[in-house]
Amino acid sequence: MSAIVVWAELKEDRFKKPTLEALTAAHRWADSLGLPVWAVVIAHEPPKDALSILGEYGADKVIKVVAPEFANFSPNAYARALAVLMREKNASYAVLPQSYDGRAIAPMLSIWADAALISGATTVPEKTEEGFMARRIAYSNKGIEWVRSAHLPLIITVKASAFVPEKKPKTATEEEFSFKPKPEDLRLKVIGIEKIATDKIPLTEAEVVVSAGRGLKGPENWGIIEELAQVLGAATACSKPVADVGWRPHHEHVGQTGIQISPNLYVAIGISGAIQHLAGVASSKNIVVINNDPEAPFFKVADYGIVGDAFEVVPRLTEAIRRYKEQHAH
């Protein structure tokens, strides 16, 4: 019996957006193939009550792979567990979230499961006479690529924000899959985790991002950016030049060589929109550009643009949003 396996990524006892996006892609793909969806949870101890959400988003079955060795993230051990499971259960398809860990596991899994891998899919693979066809983003947001594969098993990772999480309530059954990681897959050891600014939303998870660049003229002027971000419930980001001169920390740098994001709303303030910056943000769903230079290239990809002085426009916008929220608060 074949199925679509989804690696459901358990992070701090929760399944986050990338997993719900992967489940959404999987249940749509499963519908087109008439197959069940199996959500596979790999954990060091039995997960608590987080499992019900997997059924809500379309899992027919939740398979738990529990071993103390999974406490530390070794992509080798996780990929091996999924490969063994896919082989023993005869599963020909898998969907992984395109999170940091999903992107580490997927290529290893593809080798050990003897599978083809399409990464960053933005559509569910469609069955054609020559195999499965899927769409993905290439050339750092500057092109779209259609790929096909006639090889089975087939694994896809889904691009962040390409699938809006969609509920499909099922009564998921639960089962356990017994697997013990081998020492050679545990050579890599996580000896610590450092969190940055825990009170802020991580950039890669943020639905709304407020970003600023050289147009702000100096690090002391970021107050207006922080205030706008606060009223929008947004994460803050910056352009490369600003991170390079140390006005903002490097972990806020979005762009080709920084973090790539695709939030629902990206507000770019005083950023000209160099092609390297756009490569990291152009797949954002809605883009607002505020710049005093009407010729700034960023306007070419903007949905809304304000030509004006950021130091006047931004505080005004913050105030207007605050007023709107007060009026519409219940």
Added chain:
Amino acid sequence: MEASLSLAEGYSIWVDGSLLGPRSTEEPRARRFLFFCTEMKILCCISHVPDTTTRIQFTSDGRALDRTGVTFVINPYDDFVLARAAELKEKDPSNTHVTVLCVGKNGASSTDNVDANLRKALALGLDEAVRIDAEPVDAFFAANQIAAFARDKGFDLLFFGKESIDYNGSQVAGMVAALLDLPFVSFATSIELMNGTAKLTREITGGKELIESPLPLVLSAQKGLAEWRIPNVRGIMQAKSKPLHVLAPVSVSPRVFTVRHEPPPPRGSFKKIDPDRVEDLVKELANKGLI
């Protein structure tokens, strides 16, 4: 270099000079037979990609990139690993050997030449270059070429960029790690070596992981691994006479094929908001459920 000391069957000498007992079947890879010379062998795998500022256009049938007038460069993420390899080489030049490898065919124009980019990498002070003379149809094909080359060469570190800026797949490094059955550290932002172990940091959502791994290992680099370097004149001159081997590919069937490309959908013109009427923007965003 090979060990040249007589030891009882199954015994070996670890990098720090300590004697190891018979190899346990549990951890065969954690122990290496080393003595006298502890040469560090590094393999940097690079991609040949259109310059970041290129306006991307496709051939009329959409099957391929229109390479006319496009300048190809070393993938920016690969520049981080080349720079880190160059730093490690500088630290201990006589005991560090760095090979740079690319799977690719030389293009028709002088700005689309893999060999020229390999020479640029060598100019950073690296030792030798290898080009596998084949079009990398998919990541599976490229990874198998690299794994076939690296398998019996005894590399301690296999370095990759976290993704190439053309296909953005993030696949090859992990595939090579799986093919060679080596620990894989993705999105690495630093690596330090001590007594045959590596200490690394890896980017994760909202922070970083601190990792320890024995060698050999496979790493894919995120920004931060090292500062980009520009070769100096001496390096460029020396690179001209360094070995560049062109090897025939091994036979591998690709699994994923490009059918066609399209330009991204035009965003159309943006809606201009009067800077004195930001309430209009608030209304628009609210209508879309963004506020």
